[in-house]
Amino acid sequence: MKQSPQGWLKDLPGGNEPPPASRDRKMAHFCRKRKKTMEVQLMARQFSDKEAVTRNEPEDPSNRESGRAFTPLDVLVVGAGPTGLVMASELLRRGISCRLIDQKDGPSTTSRALGMQSRTLELFEQMGIITPILEHALKLWETYVYGPDGKLQMRMNWQALPQVPYPYQLVVAQAHSESVLREYLKEQGGQVEWQRELVELSQDEQEVTARVKSENGTTFEVIHARYVIGCDGAHSFVRKSQGISFEGSVMEADFWLADAQLKWERPQRHAYVWSHQEGLFSVMPLPFDQQWRLFAHIPRRSEAPEEVTLERFREVFTRRTGELGTVICKATWLSNFHIHQRMVTRYRQGRVFLAGDAAHIHSPTGGQGLNTGIQDAYNLAWKLALVLGKQGKESLLETYESERLPVAQSVLKATGAGTALQYAQHPVVKKVVSPLLSRLIQLPAIQRKIALASSELLINYRPSPLSHGREQRPPSGGKRWQKPVSLRKVQAGDRAPQATFLDASSQTPRTVFQLFQQGVIHLLLFTGLHVRISETVRTTALARLVCAQWHDLIVPHLVFAGKEQPSWLQWSGSLLLDVDHEVHSAYGMQAPALCLLRPDGYIGMISKRFDEYTLFEYLRTFFVTQRL
Ligand SMILES: Cc1cc2nc3c(=O)[nH]c(=O)nc-3n(C[C@H](O)[C@H](O)[C@H](O)COP(=O)(O)OP(=O)(O)OC[C@H]3O[C@@H](n4cnc5c(N)ncnc54)[C@H](O)[C@@H]3O)c2cc1C
Known part of the structure; x- marks a missing residue:
């Protein structure tokens, strides 16, 4: 039998809210x-x-x-x-x-994979391992692309991301x-x-x-x-x-790879690509002094893959880049592989x-x-x-x-399209489509879109049954997978945005990402920008009820728009003082509202209304009720 929210509030066990220390012990x-x-x-x-x-x-x-x-x-x-x-x-x-x-x-x-995306870095921060990752890494600034005539065709800026904690692509072996x-x-x-x-x-x-x-x-x-x-x-x-x-499928081409030392004048913070008529050649910086990753597209000439040697790499490099004075030596890895999309x-x-x-x-x-x-x-x-x-x-x-x-489907689609264009041998694509695209990519708005798409920050689980709130369901007849184009206006299923608050108990500034280090579910209960006593009392009552039913699983936090705890507020659980309204603003909240954050840093449920009934329905669908 369904209970009304009023019913739950009536059942509220007095003093059921465990102080943080007892929660930690549990x-x-x-x-x-x-x-x-x-x-x-x-x-x-x-x-x-x-x-x-x-x-x-x-x-x-x-x-x-x-x-x-x-x-x-x-x-x-x-x-x-x-x-x-x-x-x-x-x-x-x-x-x-x-x-x-x-x-x-x-x-x-x-070295193998080098490109570490912004979203992965956020997860590493949540896991508490971001510092050692950054110790042996370099930030990729730009990719310079040269046309078949050897002239600079375009530059892709990888730092064109909006205000996020890691607004770049990192190179890590x-x-x-x-x-x-x-x-x-x-x-x-x-x-x-x-x-x-x-x-x-x-x-x-x-x-x-x-x-x-x-x-x-x-x-x-x-x-x-x-x-x-x-x-x-x-x-x-x-x-x-x-x-x-x-x-x-597998691409009809060979790819040669070498990690080697390059002696040339180019700064080791950019990547360089030559789209030569013979095939693409790219050079990517490695996070070690003078070390670079060389990558050559070899349109298939024979069934048996050719053996890759440093000598052969030097020949292809000179022919395709025109960089005559560059010394390539001390290869630490030489390889030959095919590209599969599966x-x-x-x-x-x-x-x-x-x-x-x-x-x-x-x-x-x-x-x-x-x-x-x-x-x-x-x-x-x-x-x-x-x-x-x-x-x-x-x-x-x-x-x-x-x-x-x-x-995975959308990653395969995007990388498949990018690869097909990059390595296309068709003369129309090479002569017409690619130069046109290069011009388009020069536009700052397009650069931002590409950087954002690669960053994996826009990955979301909006259509998931675990996402509840704010237009999470695609309209009938609409696209199955909604792609947000910005990081603002978050919905259920989106990445939980970063924001700073003052932790009332320690009086220290903390961030939402730091909460995720605990590995539990967090329930943010927003007081709204104009705090009303009656609404806030109702909020704390809900928080106590959550504690009573899901004590080991969910940590409720009162997100209070103010700089200190007022004397009338009877709440000894976690209090996040949203002094500059940063948390309210990042989550798009003005009035009392709630937001459930999953342990993996995504929004499970978001409700602009203070909807206890829906919250409990949601929790009971996925989680087992634990009474104290
Ligand atoms: C040249 C190159 C460049 C790349 N660049 C990037 C990049 O820039 N960014 C990026 O995100 N990705 C990149 N990738 C892809 C990336 O390397 C892979 O996606 C990644 O390694 C996948 O990790 P994984 O743990 O799923 O699998 P793997 O790294 O393949 O690990 C699988 C492990 O399983 C073990 N194993 C297999 N079978 C068994 C068995 N029967 N019993 C026990 N153990 C078994 C293997 O020994 C292996 O250690 C690149 C790949 C290559 C080759």
């Missing part, structure tokens, strides 16, 4: 409980490892059948690339027992981001188990059973887990084992999920792959943790695919 207790399970699991694993090695033969495929004490692992993450590292760390951070295996001997040392992520994993109590290859995977309604080949290749371990997440890259075994197709039709099969390159691969144009994988992991981890912790309902897990699959 969270700590919850995490300790989950860590204990994890320790038991680890002990069980060490025991099974030892036995398998001693016997030096395949382990009994069923621990339970062999009568051994059995505690299933919560999550097995397969693949310790950037996606798997974020996934495992974010699960461990929330007290979920989790193992991360990888078939390789150890960490990769090659993937080897460095992975090493920062491994440190983060360690801080959460995890580690990568190298030389462990997943070779078999099956599931039933209760669990997933994984057979893993260990270091010497002669012993096997059988791991039982409640869920498995395939972060095992483009050739994903997890994906294949579940019969999930990976449809798409993605899965679903992200989940029962208890098995896919994330990162295992679910989508595309051209490196625009630097989106690693960023998209990290954001897949960030989207899934909190949902899975809540479901495993019996705080979230199954409906929450269903939103992973419905939110992330459309993102």
